[in-house]
Amino acid sequence: MSTKRVKQYLMLLTVIGVASIAANGSGTFASFTAETVNPGNTFSTGTLFLHNTVGAGTICSSETQASNINTGCSTLFSNVSIKPGQSQIAYLTLANAGSLPASGINFWEPSCTESTPAIGQLNGGVSSGSSNGGSIATSALTQALSAGTPVRLNDGTHTQTFTVSTDTAAGATAIPVNTVNYSFNFANNTNIQIDTSAFTASPNLCGNLEFSIVEESAANGGGSDVGCAWGSASGSTCDFTNATFSLNHPGTSSGTASSLTLASGQGGNTGTQLSAFKSRFFKLVVTAPATLTNSAQNDSLTFDLHWQITQA
Numbered sequence: 178m179s180t181k182r183v184k185q186y187l188m189l190l191t192v193i194g195v196a197s198i199a200a201n202g203s204g205t206f207a208s209f210t211a212e213t214v215n216p217g218n219t220f221s222t223g224t225l226f227l228h229n230t231v232g233a234g235t236i237c238s239s240e241t242q243a244s245n246i247n248t249g250c251s252t253l254f255s256n257v258s259i260k261p262g263q264s265q266i267a268y269l270t271l272a273n274a275g276s277l278p279a280s281g282i283n284f285w286e287p288s289c290t291e292s293t294p295a296i297g298q299l300n301g302g303v304s305s306g307s308s309n310g311g312s313i314a315t316s317a318l319t320q321a322l323s324a325g326t327p328v329r330l331n332d333g334t335h336t337q338t339f340t341v342s343t344d345t346a347a348g349a350t351a352i353p354v355n356t357v358n359y360s361f362n363f364a365n366n367t368n369i370q371i372d373t374s375a376f377t378a379s380p381n382l383c384g385n386l387e388f389s390i391v392e393e394s395a396a397n398g399g400g401s402d403v404g405c406a407w408g409s410a411s412g413s414t415c416d417f418t419n420a421t422f423s424l425n426h427p428g429t430s431s432g433t434a435s436s437l438t439l440a441s442g443q444g445g446n447t448g449t450q451l452s453a454f455k456s457r458f459f460k461l462v463v464t465a466p467a468t469l470t471n472s473a474q475n476d477s478l479t480f481d482l483h484w485q486i487t488q489a
Contacts, residue, residue, distance in 0.1 A: 223276040224276050224277060225245075225275040225277050225279060225488050226238065226273070227271065227274070227484065228272040228273075229250045229251075229269070229270075229484060230269070230270040230272070230396075231251040231252070231269055232251075232268050232397050253482065254267055259386070259463065260465060260469075261466065262465065262466070263464070264463065264464040265462070265463045266463075267461045268393075268396065268397045268398050268459070268460055268461070269458075269459045269460075270458050270459070271456065271484060271486075272454075272455070272456040272457075273452060273453055273455055274454065276454075277453060278450045278452045278453050278489040279450060279452075279486035279488060279489060280486075280487055280489040281437065281451065281486070281487075282439065282457070282484060282485070282486055283436050283437070283487070284407075284435055284482055284484050284485070285428035285429055285430055285434040285435060285482075286424065286427040286428070286480050286482055287481055287483065288481075289478055290480070291381075291383060292477050293331070293475055293476065294475065295319075295370055296320055296328070297317065297352075298315065298365075298366040299313065299314070299315060299363055299364075299367040299369060300315055302362070302363060305360060306358055306359065307359055309339070309354060309357060311353060311354065312352065312353055313328075313330075313351065315349075316350065317348045318345065318352070319347065320347050321344070322341045322345040323341065326340070327340055327341075327371070327375070328341060328352060328370065328371055329369070329370055330367050330368070330369060331368050331369075332368070335360070337361060337363075338372045339352075341354055342354055373476075381472070381473075382473050382477075382478050383424045383480070384423050384424070384425045385423065385469055385473055386423060386463050386464065386465055386478070387417060387418065387419060387463070387465075388407075388408070388426070388427070388461075389405065389409070389416075389422055389461075389462045389464075390405075390406040390407040390437065390460070390461055391408075391414050391459065391461075391462065392404045392405075392439060392458065392459055393459060395458055402460070403440045403443055404438065406438050406459060407422070407427075408422045410438075415462070417462055420466065424478070424480055431485060434485060439457065443457065444456055444458070
């Protein structure tokens, strides 16, 4: 075979080899593909905010505090006087201002603390052993005093009782009393109280005052009773003379909270929930039973009410 024919033959073999490689899929040539993408995936959480409005007052919002707990809402009952057989009422609106529904409403009362209110404060300190001169200088008295009424100085450590010698009007700045020496040093602004210790040594106003919560159809007393939310149910309201439900009986912490019994569908809420962007309206009733005895005289109490919602 000539040299020319050999070269032609080798070139033919080279072309055949390249074609064979291409046919076998080797090399860098593209093949069939398919592709999809799910872009921009995100998550976000809903909100649960509680709004508390006493009467027609301003809204107290939980979300204004970093903890989502606002302890500075308006007082429901402010130094209200009550007597046997009388009830006192406050109105409360609770709203869910968040985007998540709440399963219901819980509440508790951490403590109910009793004390004897002051009718005035000592105007100027006095020294042990000195005479009162038959009169006690005081700030303006908050009430009138009859002759024979026992009054006492009480600085939290020591007490001393005196007897009013002459009828004294409210607003007076001196109390005429029996002339005796002071038994202790009493500082300026020491509380002056009516001494009711002869009535009882241990008054129990927290246990005597009955407490109920009624759900209403509208805010601030503008609707009708729709059910007893906490207390002894009596038709669409509560029995306000049931000693089982006193200011001593609500739960004392979030772990022992009492649950309100809510009306189904009231106020556009879903079932017994406090739905997102919905409200529920309540009448709070504190009743002094007609059987309240002298042991409760000149007694004062202080308590807080905590309200809580939890997501459904």
